[in-house]
Amino acid sequence: MSSRLEMHHYETIMAVSETGSVTAAAGRLHVSQSAVSHRLAEAERRLGGRLFERRPSRGMQPTPAALALYQAARRAMPDLARAERDFMRSVGGTTATVRIGVGSYDCYHWLAQFATASADRLEGLLLELVVVGDAPVQRLADRTADLILAPGPAHGTCEVQHMFTDELVLVTHPDHRLAGRSWIGPEAVTEEDYFTYSRQPSPGFEYERFLRPAGVSPRTITVLEQTGAIAEMIAADFGVSILSRWAMSPWLDSGRLVAVRCGRSGLDLEWSALTRFETDDAPERQVADAIVGWLGDTKKT
Structure with a gap:
């Protein structure tokens, strides 16, 4: 029939x-x-x-x-x-396309090295980049993304694999008045022009954990939705921000920006790989496993 x-x-x-x-x-x-x-x-x-x-x-x-x-x-x-x-x-063709995004941050400094190191393991899989923003689980649900590297807590129904522990740090110009400190308290930003990528504070990030408990806020707040643009503005000494150390590593490693710890003990930030609930051999799960393993190895070296 x-x-x-x-x-x-x-x-x-x-x-x-x-x-x-x-x-x-x-x-x-x-x-x-x-x-x-x-x-x-x-x-x-x-x-x-x-x-x-x-x-x-x-x-x-x-x-x-x-x-x-x-x-x-x-x-x-x-x-x-x-x-x-x-x-x-x-028959030797491409088996699937996996659409990858990075939640909240537009950072792909890791991608080329990962693709080179994992070429044999991911043979036949095409990696495509998509813009995610600060609602990663929704992008998985509507299937406009297959795999998202996300900082902070995941809100919604998805598969979560822990990748590594990062840190939220104050990012400044090398000659900024706060650049030489080993750490800052929340009151240090009250006289600063501050850049952020989101119009609404995200749960689990600096506003909820660092600024709001102290009852302080920056002098001015400017929203730039691309964190790469924020980094360039800070590198030109137009202001400061509190961002992921890992996401900002290209600017920090080059010396164009400086990172200062937030609070004496710092603000830890967990990064996870998010996927829909799929079978273990699904392409997005294969790529997620490869990224988790590769980043874990690079963090050890």
Whole structure:
């Protein structure tokens, strides 16, 4: 018996079931809302019944019969994707593209060395860079990213692998008045022009852990959404910021910027590799495992 539905119908049923919204499903599938609506209508016509019901508090919910279709697709899709990868690997082609982003920071100073060191292990996988911003788990959920290196706590449902412990530090020009200190208290920034990459303070970062408990704030705050731009402004002595030491390492190692510890004991910052819950042989899991292992080794040397 031949199937009445095609692959794109099942992908659409899965997307709407998991997001509860035609709009969100369209974003996940990278198609228009009208395309999603058309696919659903066509699937219902082919099957002869309704797939979804709209509920005010829960959005689009699959009917009992459609739920069975969704569950079958969730089981079958990974097997089909794995079979495709195995076939492409056997003929020497690219098996998959893994879209990688860095949460909060636009830092990729590690990527070229990682790609070189891991070329044999990741043969056939194409690494593609995507912009993530400060909502990494949402980017995983809508499938616009497959793997995210994220600082601080992860908020949402995802697989989390610890990578290494970093530190949030005050970053200044080498000739800045605070550059020679071994550490600063929060009051030190009250006379400073301060750069930040986010309009809303992120939980677990410097505002929540360092500035707000002391009841202080910088003299001025300027939002620049690219941390690379922030580093260049600080290197030109236009202000200061509190940022990840690892993310700023190219500027710190070159001597263009200086790092000062925040507080006598410092502000630790955990970095993690975030993925969706996938099988161990999924491409994004392979890349995540390789990055975690490689960064762990480089931190030891």
